[in-house]
Amino acid sequence: MQKEHPAGSEETVRDLIVRFHTPVFRYCYHMLRHKQEAEDAVQDIFLKVVQHSAHWEEIHSPSAWIYRVAHHHCLNLAAKKRLQRLLPVRLIGVQPTVAEDSHSRAEEAMAIDAMLARLSPAERSIMILRILEDRSHEEIALITRASPAAVRKKFERAKNKLRQSCCKKEEEVHDPEGVSFI
Template structure:
């Protein structure tokens, strides 16, 4: 569905034809799932997050303005929702460790242990988890969702040149982590990130 068609559907939903929101779901469900999965790292959490993002979008549809594309607006809702989930998950992991009697372990050490146990397999996935949520968001939107710097600038309220530098730093950080993890060839790690 192109932007013009999406805008027509939005007008229909705003006019009271709620059934047309299903067309928005059909168009956005898969890309939002991929985004949420990369942000959260778990299939079930991503599926739940996508449903909550659609609910929030439906509830806030009157606040949408055509200054940015509808998909960018949806990604912004998804980004903030995923940030909230990540913050809660981190707090829950620390509390769980403290309740389990690991009170002699510092909070930082407890987080490291949980993360080490949780993300052992895929080097790219592990490298992404080492990035901040903001860095991960930028990489996912730029690489996976193929968003331009200009669209990202509107979405993230930042200058394109600033985003380009942030992207380059995040990509370098991700590549470095993968190289260290694989203990091997720099070219293999770089090609997997691209």
Template structure:
């Protein structure tokens, strides 16, 4: 946190190399979140680049009262939502190259892991946009409820309610359609 504040001050003083450190720290998490929102790798790359430009231009507006990561996510996600509204964004399903993230184990285990991951992606994709975003921020980016509230500019109670509703919908879908996620269908 202290290191981030130092980097921010350096960027505001004109040090563009310091901004490269901020980008490197957040680019992968932000890309993963936006990719799950858009389901399109090229659009996700473009939106991440645009978001980092927007963050850079608005860095002087960051007041350091909240966490920098929450502020950065809020700027990036608001930018994405604006773009979605402009384009009436239509998402398409893409396959993520899981070969890079799956351990090289027995072929059957690898297959099951891939299938489980695909099924979870499909399950999350069925959620409304706001609930999907909360699930991604909480479980993919491991952001606290408070930070999610800051990012989405909603009260903590709304974050908890939407997260609860999203998990309930996912459980109901698993019960109805079956699949690998027995822990979800049993209330886990």
């Protein structure tokens, strides 16, 4: 016998899609670093949300659950991309476009994107969830199915990795006397 959907579940699904579409798109865009791939991923993610809406009584935090679905979906897509690079025939992709109305915002988005590119997909996910999506370590732990302590440690390691990378880049730009060549 099939389980009945809770009363108003269709409205609940619609409300969650409206509420989380933009944040999940932003998360996917930073994870995948390509606008069209992020748009496709968001559609797949919310299709999964709709397909599993009958089991919502078991879900403690819809927000964490949606991000968990997005997290795993993006990691799977990133793994597929890595495998495609190993194939002899490469697929040529279109460079991501930045739909920002100001030049400084576009530069900032490109700088963030370049920094996140230095991280592994798992590290990138934690940084995006913590900094850009303002999620707590506990919520990230729910999303990634790790302990809060493990999330904190991974976050600190990723932050240090970025810090070291930025310091190396600054050393390359400045001469020994501290005068910038830019």
